[in-house]
Amino acid sequence: MDVAWMLLLLFPLLMWTSSTFVFYFKKFFYVAWMMFLAILGIPVCLLKSGGRDVENMRIIRSMVRHVKYLFGLRIEVSGWEHLQTEGPYVIISNHQSSLDVLGMMEILPDRCTTIAKKELVYAGTVGLICWLAGIVFINRKKTSDAKSVMADAAKTMLDEQIRLWVFPEGTRNQNGDLLPFKKGAFHLAVQAQVPIVPVVFSSYSSFYLRKEKQFKSGVIRLRILPKIETKGLTSDDVSCLSDQSHSLMRTAFLEISDLVAKSNGPLKH
Numbered sequence: 001m002d003v004a005w006m007l008l009l010l011f012p013l014l015m016w017t018s019s020t021f022v023f024y025f026k027k028f029f030y031v032a033w034m035m036f037l038a039i040l041g042i043p044v045c046l047l048k049s050g051g052r053d054v055e056n057m058r059i060i061r062s063m064v065r066h067v068k069y070l071f072g073l074r075i076e077v078s079g080w081e082h083l084q085t086e087g088p089y090v091i092i093s094n095h096q097s098s099l100d101v102l103g104m105m106e107i108l109p110d111r112c113t114t115i116a117k118k119e120l121v122y123a124g125t126v127g128l129i130c131w132l133a134g135i136v137f138i139n140r141k142k143t144s145d146a147k148s149v150m151a152d153a154a155k156t157m158l159d160e161q162i163r164l165w166v167f168p169e170g171t172r173n174q175n176g177d178l179l180p181f182k183k184g185a186f187h188l189a190v191q192a193q194v195p196i197v198p199v200v201f202s203s204y205s206s207f208y209l210r211k212e213k214q215f216k217s218g219v220i221r222l223r224i225l226p227k228i229e230t231k232g233l234t235s236d237d238v239s240c241l242s243d244q245s246h247s248l249m250r251t252a253f254l255e256i257s258d259l260v261a262k263s264n265g266p267l268k269h
């Protein structure tokens with residue numbers, strides 16, 4: 001009887017420690033695996049393009065596609081047709097975690113790179129391969145610097161026919177909703193007079209919770225929304241454009257997250 005009671009008391013503790021252990025193990029493995037892939041990818045990038053070039057994103061894309069299987073993640077994409085747009089455009093998406101890279105690499109169009117915080121360039125081999133793939137680094141603490149880097153990026157987009165992926169929330173967010181959008185992505189699209197393609201990742205809360213230290217297998221839904229034209233718009237229209245995009249993406253986020261929650265079931269044991 002005593003043993004039974006002890007087991008009963010120990011069981012939740014064991015469950016807790018095992019799921020916490022799995023969480024840290026998977027996190028560590030994710031970072032280590034990406035670092036390792038980058039070690040393999042760097043020489044390939046250098047051999048193929050000789051330096052910093054957006055074409056290197058193709059190499060990253062092909063090298064990262066298998067990673068979802070290692071974590072038991074299934075990625076379901078809808079709205080592919082909205083990426084079939086000629087020439088440059090700005091992709092905007094919500095940002096929950098570094099796991100977003102997996103969904104990103106699933107749909108990344110050719111000649112598309114991204115805007116990231118400058119700290120990422122110091123992330124060892126991952127930082128180096130990000131630099132080689134033409135990632136545009138911004139200093140979020142210095143708005144004036146960030147703005148001028150993004151204005152240059154608007155020119156480069158047109159000169160070199162490049163697409164840019166921006167996370168308009170400006171930081172990772174797992175609060176079950178979208179954060180208000182920063183304006184940079186919309187200024188960028190208006191300055192370059194290129195369309196915006198919104199992409200929405202469903203909530204990860206049914207398989208990955210950072211605070212609760214849970215990381216299971218599960219499903220990520222990605223919905224690509226119809227493009228939003230910016231031809232003829234000026235900086236006066238940026239707030240309106242941002243609000244419109246936020247509202248469309250929020251509706252899609254709540255809808256696909258609900259579908260995923262129903263198919264995945266609740267995370268908590």
Ligand SMILES: CCCCCC/C=C\CCCCCCCCCC(=O)SCCNC(=O)CCNC(=O)[C@H](O)C(C)(C)COP(=O)(O)OP(=O)(O)OC[C@H]1O[C@@H](n2cnc3c(N)ncnc32)[C@H](O)[C@@H]1OP(=O)(O)O
Pocket residue numbers: 034035037038041059060063064095101114115116117120126129130138139140143146147148150151166167168169170171172181182183184185187188238
């Ligand atoms: C081979 C294997 C390899 C394995 C490894 C693989 C690894 C990787 C592969 C690649 C994947 C990499 C993925 C990287 C993900 C990284 C994600 C991030 O780092 S997210 C964080 C960085 N991104 C952003 O911050 C972008 C969004 N932020 C913005 O756009 C911001 O607006 C800003 C940073 C430009 C400015 O910030 P802030 O001052 O806080 O923002 P606002 O309130 O929006 O702006 C203040 C006013 O300034 C005006 N404004 C903004 N931008 C501009 C502009 N470009 N031009 C003119 N004016 C601008 C804005 O309108 C505001 O004024 P107001 O009068 O209030 O309107």
Ligand SMILES: CCCCCCCC/C=C\CCCCCCCC(=O)OC[C@@H](O)COP(=O)(O)O
Pocket residue numbers: 030031032034035095097098099101117120122123124126170171172173
């Ligand atoms: C020298 C060792 C340094 C180790 C650093 C580990 C680097 C990460 C390694 C592997 C992960 C691969 C995917 C990397 C791309 C994801 C980057 C990312 O998601 O950055 C967070 C940023 O968007 C928002 O940051 P904040 O939430 O504002 O903070």
